[in-house]
Amino acid sequence: DIQMTQSPSTLSASVGDRVTITCRASQSITTWVSWLAWYQQKPGKAPKLLIYKASTLESGVPSRFSGSGSGTEFTLTISSLQPDDFATYYCQQYDKFPYTFGQGTKLEIK
């Protein structure tokens, strides 16, 4: 299985901050495209797809979210935190089965 490791596990930040979450895969998940997705999850709710193919913004997702990376290292950046962004974020690889998730990064209000 491809292991996905996120850092940090918890991140404290303030409204207006720029934050970056890192996701590392145990092997490359990039072929002609990077098969990496980012999700946002709020308590008691289903995950919401934010970014796919490492850097493509899902329709309707604010442009303050961006993704980058290739190979084994990827980042999710929120350019200016809004109150609605405090949540848990997961990366997921879908290059090889079984598709695997990171352990999550909880973004808290400082």
Added chain:
Amino acid sequence: QITLKESGPTLVEPTQTLTLTCTFSGFSLTTNGVGVGWIRQPPGEPLEWLALIFWDNDDRYSPSLKHRLTITKDTSNNQVVLTMTNMDPVDTATYYCAHIVYGTSSLDFWGQGTLVTVSS
């Protein structure tokens, strides 16, 4: 508009078999590339990918749970069924189903989830 909804028992006893149904609308599981997957999340824990079935009946499982899982589809009723045998308290989790199109955006539409508690 794509929607999915999970249904099934909220409480199962240890050693029993769990059967969950995902009923969906807004897409067809006969369309090339389309699939439905199952993901679970124990309380306070991360997401865990369980299984996936594609339009062409290709099915994939988490290796650690493969011996306990079966995923099937009923295209005429727009449903996907997941069965998990020999349930244990550690299987207590919210179970989600989600839509996927192979080679595109991964799990783009999710059901609301259903909490299954395993207890005697």
